[in-house]
Amino acid sequence: MDVLAQLNLDFREEKEQEVRINEMRKRASRCVCRYCGNPLTLRKLTYAAYDEAKIEIYCEHCDRIEYGTEPEIYKIAKYYVNKLGFDHYLYMDESVRKTQMNISVICSILEWGYKSIEILGKDGFTVDIHFDENKISDVISFTNTLLEEMQGD
Numbered sequence: 001m002d003v004l005a006q007l008n009l010d011f012r013e014e015k016e017q018e019v020r021i022n023e024m025r026k027r028a029s030r031c032v033c034r035y036c037g038n039p040l041t042l043r044k045l046t047y048a049a050y051d052e053a054k055i056e057i058y059c060e061h062c063d064r065i066e067y068g069t070e071p072e073i074y075k076i077a078k079y080y081v082n083k084l085g086f087d088h089y090l091y092m093d094e095s096v097r098k099t100q101m102n103i104s105v106i107c108s109i110l111e112w113g114y115k116s117i118e119i120l121g122k123d124g125f126t127v128d129i130h131f132d133e134n135k136i137s138d139v140i141s142f143t144n145t146l147l148e149e150m151q152g153d
C-alpha cells in the first residue's frame, strides 16, 4: 500500500474512533446502568488478547462494561419488576442480582418497542417526552380497575 493510501486509512480510522468516543461520551453522561440504575463512566480497558486499549462505557457500581439505558426507561422497568413482580428468571433464588437482571430484561423490551416506533435513537428520545414518575403508578391503577371490571363480567 502506498504512503498516501496508508495515511488516508489511518486518518479514517482515527476519525471513526473519535466519532465512537464522542457518541460514548454522550451516552455515558445521559444514560444509566440497566442493572443498578447508577450513572455510567468511560473507562479505558486493555484487551491482552488483541494488545490494544479500548474506551468502553462502564458501570463502576456493577464493575462491568454496560451500554446503559435512558434514565426514564430504567425507572419504568424498575417499577414493573418491583411492583408488578415480573420474573423472567423463575429458576433463580431471589437476590439483588436477580432483580437487576429482570430490570435489564424490561429495559431491553422497552428500548426495542420505542426504537421500533422510532421515538428512541442512539442519541436518546427523538421526541419530547413528559416523564412524571408518579404517572407510572397511575397507569397501573387504571389497568387494575380495568381488570377488576373485566373479572366482574
Ligand SMILES: [Zn+2]
Pocket: 033, 034, 035, 036, 037, 038, 059, 060, 061, 062, 063, 066
Ligand atoms: Zn450498574
